[in-house]
Amino acid sequence: MxxxxxxxxxxxxxxxxxxxxxxxxxxxxxxxxxxxxxxxxxxxxxxxxxxxxxxxxxxxxxxxxxxxxxxxxxxxxxRDRKRGWWEECRDLVPSSLLDLAELEHHAQSLRGATTARIPGLLQTRDYAREIFHQAVTELPPPDVEHRLSFRIKRQAVLYRDDNPTPYEAIVHEAALRMKVGGSSVARQQLQHLLEMSDRDHVTLRAITFDAGAYPGSGQSIYYAHGPVPELDTVHLDQSHGLVFLDAEAQLHKYRTLFDRIEAVALNPDKTREFIHTVMREL
Missing domain, CATH: 1.10.260.40 (lambda repressor-like DNA-binding domains)
Structure with missing residues (x-):
């Protein structure tokens, strides 16, 4: 077939x-x-x-x-109909995750904003495993390991020797302070964020509780830039599954939303200082 x-x-x-x-x-x-x-x-x-x-x-x-x-x-x-590494996982993870990995692989740049979790591309193995253990419906142990392996492989777009994908992540203080997996795992995760933010193609910004309410604060948003704006894609991680949006009005809405979210976030230097503060308070 x-x-x-x-x-x-x-x-x-x-x-x-x-x-x-x-x-x-x-x-x-x-x-x-x-x-x-x-x-x-x-x-x-x-x-x-x-x-x-x-x-x-x-x-x-x-x-x-x-x-x-x-x-x-x-x-x-x-010109590129060849199927990538993610096809090897077709029977192991939901097909929407294959589409997400393909989207990331071809994106010109990526932009994400999260409130309650560290973005998937920046998660450590232990942090991600704990997230999968909390899934509803509960995942069997083999499925947890399949999804964990898949998430780690997706992160390769940030580690490519030639032309790693530029990535901007905006993370709320709630996600930075949440002790996912306990203090040790949380501390290692924050240290990993600091190390990733040292990379030239990774921009990390934090939003503190002091910023108060802001547009889009109730959802996690992921924006993949295509070769032209018409080929951009918005990815939303909903409780019922992944959603991909590409209508012109939707793209305009989320581009505007990201600009407004960025306006209330700390700059990269102050973000690093803030993460150090959070680590000391763990």
Whole structure:
């Protein structure tokens, strides 16, 4: 049985659908215009059918898309249909986690804001294990280890020798002070944050309790920047599972939200000083 499209393949198809809809064409009208069957249009837009760079350019021409930068970014997406390391874990973790790892792998930069937990890309092994142990529904021990291994492998985007992914993390004081796994694990986690913040491509900012209420304080938000703004993606970790958003209005909303969250956060230097303070008080 043919495997389901990856998140990246589905996103390419989604962008082709958006391009067609902006042209005011139905899938049937598009098929007639292109001289192909309607189900071929549907399969392309669902990510079930491979699309060549030339086909993307032809679609853009027929759909009268004027955005040459976007079209070129879409053609680059067609050249890489190879499945990454995360595919080895397809039967071990939820498929949404595979999509998340693929999204991180291809992102131009990443930006996250959390209130109650340290971001996954910055978690130590012991901290992450404790988080998985607290999952509802309770995970069997083998599943805990599979998810733990998967999370650690995802962190490779920050350790690549060539072109590590730029990452900005905004973490609330509540997450910094929460003794996940006990004082020893919490202290090691804070030390790891300090070490990661020394890396040129990692920016760490803290929001203290003194900042009071601020926009987005009730949720964890993860923003992946694509090669052009239209190909950005928002990831939300909800109690019922992962959610990926890419509608233009949603992207604008979360870009604005991140800017407002950053405005109440400490700068990187003061953040490091604050983490040292929290460590002394553990």
């Amino acid at each position: 043919k495997s389901a499209p990856t998140g990246r393949q589905a996103r390419l198809g989604s962008e082709l659908r958006k391009m067609r809809e902006r042209a005011g064409l139905s899938s049937t009208e598009a098929a007639q215009l292109l001289g192909i069957k309607q189900n071929q249009v549907s399969n392309m837009e669902a990510g079930r059918m491979g699309v060549s760079p030339d086909r993307v350019r032809m679609l853009a021409l027929h759909y009268e898309c004027p955005d040459e930068v976007l079209v070129e970014a879409l053609t680059r997406m067609t």
